[in-house]
Amino acid sequence: MHKEYQYNSVFAKLIIEYITSRRESGFKYDNPAYWLYRFDHYCCIKEVSEAAITKPLFEAWAVRSNTETKTTQNNRLQALRNFCVYLNTLGISSYVPSNLPRPEKVVPYLMREEDIQEFFEQVDLYEATSRVPAFQRMAYEYKVLFRLIYCCGLRNNEACSLKNENIDTDSGVLTLYHSKGRKDRIVYLAEDLRKLCKEYRQWLDKQLGSVSEWFFPGKYPDHHIPKTSADRKFNEFWSRTGSSKVCDKKPTVHCLRHAFVIKRINSWMEADIPLRVMMPYLSSYLGHMGPMETYYYYHQIEDAFQTVRRKDIVSPRVIPEVPYES
DSSP: OOOOOOOOSTTHHHHHHHHHHHHHTTOOOHHHHHHHHHHHHHHHHTTOOSSSOOHHHHHHHHOOOTTOOHHHHHHHHHHHHHHHHHHHHTTOOOOOOSOOOOOOOOOOOOOOHHHHHHHHHHHHHOOOSSOOHHHHHHHHHHHHHHHHHHHHTOOHHHHHTOBGGGEETTTTEEEEEEEGGGEEEEEEOOHHHHHHHHHHHHHHHHHHSSOOSBSSBOSSTTSBOOHHHHHHHHHHHHHTSSGGGTOSSOOOTHHHHHHHHHHHHHHHHHTTOOHHHHHHHHHHHHTOSSHHHHHTTOOOOHHHHHHHHHHOOSHHHHSOOOOOOO
16 A cells, blocks of 8 residues: 655656556565655746756755755655656656765664563553553554564564454464565464464454454554554653663664564574575575675674673684783
């Protein structure tokens, strides 16, 4: 289900055709559609009359505002650059820059075991203040949603948009279609998580009186919980933890996925399971392009250093101990 925008500039028809072609090719294309909507609005304000993107027009649109991050700027310009390539394939001469401003590398907050425990304590304590039945229902949905993200290493949008037909709570198999990179994959649920999901589905059916298309229906059952709602609730729960008062950086929902990867790799190292054997499986499980993309998630945190030190049998033999001399 895509959000539709109203395009009104001289590029309107071309933008609609372009977005339609991308979605018919299997791409979700919601974020680029939003940025092209913003560009369309900009062209209306500037009264652009020619359906061709010139270098001056592109560069004027490219200027970064004081409140815009480099990552947002890159996303915005990447959407327009790809549209320019499309216009050129139609014979409409348009400017295609060779380089774009590089996005910022954001180092996520690495949630510790204590952070995870505190977070889920707050999730379980949550009760909706509104007496509206939909909000009462969603209060319980969040308890399952965040556990599914953490225990399976799902992306936020993958969990929020999960359809009932794509999760088998009897066999514990979750099938994801058209996720990031147009990848399909199968995720297996641990037994305790499978039971939780099965009990939750039975409860949800009673609440709604019928089976919803979505495993996590939003305020209106014919729509799933928006990704932005999950982001907002995550921030709310995290702000109630003791860890939030002392950490130097606020985590996001995606940090639960990071925590899953870190915990899994650490457990393999502790058990002397060869990472070169297991990483391709983990990479496929997460929907990554390959093991190197998965290794990016594994940051050298305190647990990792301790594990590496315990497993390192080479250093003591090649690095002699230096006696202390007063």
